[in-house]
Amino acid sequence: MKTPVMLDVEIEARKKPFWATLMKQKVLLLMSVPFVIHTIIFKYVPIWGWTLAFQSYWPGKSFFEQVWVGFDNFRWLFRDPVFYQVLRNTLAMSIIQLVFGMVSSIILALIINEVRWTFFKKSAQTISYLPHFISWVVAANLVRDALSTDGGIVNEILMKLHIIKEPIMFLGIPELFWWIIGATHVWKEVGWGAIIYLAAIAAVDPNLYEAATIDGAGRLRRIWHITLPSIRPIIVILLVMNMGYLLSSGFEQQYLLQNGRVIDYARVFTIYELDYGIKMMRYSFATAVGIFRSVVSLVLVFGTNYLAKRMGQERLI
Amino acid sequence: MTKEDIILDIVVYISLIFLVIVTLYPFLNTLAVSFNDAMDSGKGGIYLLPRKFTLYNYKSLLGRTQTYHATLVSVLRTVLSTLFCTFSTAMVAYALSRKEFVLRKLFSFIYVLTMYIDGGLIPTYFLMRSLGLTNNFWVYVLPGLVTAFNLIVIRTYIHGLPESLVESARVDGAGDFTIFTRIILPLCKPVLATIALFVAVANWNAWFDTFLYNSSNSKLSTLQYELMKILATANSMTGSLEQAMAQAATGATNTITPRSVRATMTVIVTVPIAVVYPFLQRYFVHGLTLGGIKE
Numbered sequence: 001m002k003t004p005v006m007l008d009v010e011i012e013a014r015k016k017p018f019w020a021t022l023m024k025q026k027v028l029l030l031m032s033v034p035f036v037i038h039t040i041i042f043k044y045v046p047i048w049g050w051t052l053a054f055q056s057y058w059p060g061k062s063f064f065e066q067v068w069v070g071f072d073n074f075r076w077l078f079r080d081p082v083f084y085q086v087l088r089n090t091l092a093m094s095i096i097q098l099v100f101g102m103v104s105s106i107i108l109a110l111i112i113n114e115v116r117w118t119f120f121k122k123s124a125q126t127i128s129y130l131p132h133f134i135s136w137v138v139a140a141n142l143v144r145d146a147l148s149t150d151g152g153i154v155n156e157i158l159m160k161l162h163i164i165k166e167p168i169m170f171l172g173i174p175e176l177f178w179w180i181i182g183a184t185h186v187w188k189e190v191g192w193g194a195i196i197y198l199a200a201i202a203a204v205d206p207n208l209y210e211a212a213t214i215d216g217a218g219r220l221r222r223i224w225h226i227t228l229p230s231i232r233p234i235i236v237i238l239l240v241m242n243m244g245y246l247l248s249s250g251f252e253q254q255y256l257l258q259n260g261r262v263i264d265y266a267r268v269f270t271i272y273e274l275d276y277g278i279k280m281m282r283y284s285f286a287t288a289v290g291i292f293r294s295v296v297s298l299v300l301v302f303g304t305n306y307l308a309k310r311m312g313q314e315r316l317i
Numbered sequence: 318m319t320k321e322d323i324i325l326d327i328v329v330y331i332s333l334i335f336l337v338i339v340t341l342y343p344f345l346n347t348l349a350v351s352f353n354d355a356m357d358s359g360k361g362g363i364y365l366l367p368r369k370f371t372l373y374n375y376k377s378l379l380g381r382t383q384t385y386h387a388t389l390v391s392v393l394r395t396v397l398s399t400l401f402c403t404f405s406t407a408m409v410a411y412a413l414s415r416k417e418f419v420l421r422k423l424f425s426f427i428y429v430l431t432m433y434i435d436g437g438l439i440p441t442y443f444l445m446r447s448l449g450l451t452n453n454f455w456v457y458v459l460p461g462l463v464t465a466f467n468l469i470v471i472r473t474y475i476h477g478l479p480e481s482l483v484e485s486a487r488v489d490g491a492g493d494f495t496i497f498t499r500i501i502l503p504l505c506k507p508v509l510a511t512i513a514l515f516v517a518v519a520n521w522n523a524w525f526d527t528f529l530y531n532s533s534n535s536k537l538s539t540l541q542y543e544l545m546k547i548l549a550t551a552n553s554m555t556g557s558l559e560q561a562m563a564q565a566a567t568g569a570t571n572t573i574t575p576r577s578v579r580a581t582m583t584v585i586v587t588v589p590i591a592v593v594y595p596f597l598q599r600y601f602v603h604g605l606t607l608g609g610i611k612e
Contacts, residue, residue: 018419021417021419022419022420025417025418025419025493027492027493027494028412028415028418028493029412029420030494031408031409031411031412031493031494031497032408032409032412032413032418032420032424035405035408035409035462035463036409036424036427036428038459038462038463039427039428039431039463040427041444041448042444042459042460043431043434043436044431044436045436045444046436046437046440046441046443046444047434047436047440048440049436049437049439049440049441049443049444050436050437050440052439052440052443108336111329111332111333112333114325114326114329115329115330115333120330120333123337124333124336124337126595126598127336127337127340127341128336128337128340129594129598130340130341130344130591130594131340133518133522133590133591133594134522134587134590134591135521135522135523135524135541135586136522137522137524137541137544137545137548137586138541138544138583138586138587140548141347141544141548141579141580141583142343142344142347142583143343144548144551144552145343145346145347145350145576145579145580146342146343146346150361151361151362151363153342153343153346153364187339187340190336191336191340195602218319218321218322219321219322219325220321220325252524252525256545256548256552257552258552259552259553260553270438273437273438273439274438277438277439277442278438278439278442278529283439283443286438286439287437287439287440289437290435290436290437290438290439290440291437293435293437294434294435294436294437297435298433298434301433302433
């Protein structure tokens with residue numbers, strides 16, 4: 001406390017020993033401690049499980065009977081060609097999602113902002129949110145149907161337009177998988193992602209638009225010279241913050257849309273952990289994969305947070 | 318209206334109409350297939366309306382005990398998670414919002430740190446197993462009881478309430494728990510509605526926990542997981558094979574195909590959300606902006 005004069009109550013409060021105060025706050029303790037313990041069990045105890053990665057874990061043996069192998073699992077991991085494939089897929093899909101997701105949401109926000117018929121504006125927005133609320137299981141079903149060779153709407157339209165002669169099995173082409181993930185991500189999240197940009201656009205000073213109109217700027221030039229520069233800070237900050245999640249490009253989407261033919265392009269970290277850990281029972285190895293992902297993510301998140309702060313912006317999460 | 322204005326308007330309206338069509342078509346198409354005769358759907362050409370209308374797909378799917386169980390579990394987990402999660406998060410948020418609470422900083426730190434660390438799939442799986450939460454309904458409710466994000470959102474809201482309300486109640490002799498239930502909870506209704514909705518949607522949509530922890534007990538299956546299994550079967554088959562496997566996959570008569578089972582199940586799973594969200598979007602959008610508030 002920097003103020004030189006302290007109130008009597010404050011001095012009293014400071015004098016009181018910690019435990020005495022704590023006893024007085026029994027109710028607050030009762031209200032929070034059980035849940036803090038709950039969090040420690042469900043969020044922190046798994047960190048203790050990281051020890052698995054340094055063992056050659058054998059189910060059924062106790063902790064002290066396990067064979068300790070040091071960093072062997074990590075050595076195998078970095079020698080595994082599949083690991084580099086997983087890293088490539090995760091980064092590629094994350095970047096595609098990030099870039100296309102942001103660009104499409106910004107464009108949508110600009111478009112919605114130009115609509116003056118309120119009913120149409122509200123309805124279009126409400127409809128655009130719908131895919132955000134459905135599960136990936138449902139979304140994957142819809143995507144599969146739309147892309148199917150057996151009367152899928154995409155193939156039908158392309159054939160009617162004579163762009164292709166035979167239906168294409170889109171979900172069976174490895175090179176296309178990343179782009180399908182990107183496109184479905186945009187389809188699901190574009191409307192929801194636009195909300196934050198719309199809020200930013202709404203905060204732009206209307207005087208700027210008036211002044212520009214007087215100077216003879218049309219709507220397009222006002223979008224280009226006023227709206228876009230005004231929302232640039234939020235765009236930059238969201239871009240930087242989202243880079244913290246490059247290693248967590250999601251997994252449900254990839255897992256639910258993949259099949260044997262495209263797995264080399266679809267396998268992301270969680271699928272890798274599932275295949276090695278749960279299916280092949282190489283628990284220690286899969287734990288090492290998880291540790292790699294967690295630690296790199298942690299560094300990325302803190303790094304991007306630091307960057308965002310340096311840019312003079314508030315933390316967003 | 319200048320020429321530029323008119324062209325811009327045309328572009329704006331056409332692109333939004335395009336967006337609406339692209340968003341809605343897959344849903345409407347699935348809806349049409351679900352109400353169409355399964356064998357007839359196989360011939361293709363179903364777009365927005367069923368050609369041979371039937372309720373058979375729904376009757377056969379809803380008549381199965383498996384669907385009945387899964388619906389029950391899905392509804393139960395959503396209701397229980399929403400109730401428990403909202404109440405306990407609010408309670409912890411209240412305790413951590415009291416400036417005089419000596420453990421406030423420590424507990425807040427414990428929660429905030431969980432936003433950055435992640436134990437990973439295998440250690441979490443082992444934890445659930447050793448806690449006896451595999452093949453157990455409570456794995457749907459217990460692990461996500463209080464999450465850091467929800468906690469911060471509610472705590473930020475409580476900080477925004479006038480402190481004098483709490484003080485005057487204390488002068489009147491109310492204890493912390495009374496203040497929480499009688500004063501804070503009623504005032505927090507808007508933020509609690511937002512959190513409750515987020516939790517409810519997340520729970521209704523979850524399938525991975527069923528897949529990971531409860532897949533060997535069909536009585537604990539959820540609707541999303543049932544749909545996921547149907548999708549997985551479809552993914553591993555293609556074209557004519559899909560038709561041929563129809564009977565094997567569904568175990569029903571030849572008047573139902575995997576395609577129609579998939580469509581019908583998709584509709585059953587989506588309808589609750591599609592019906593509810595337009596009325597609640599105000600809260601959802603509210604929640605999104607709340608998340609933007611820094612702690």
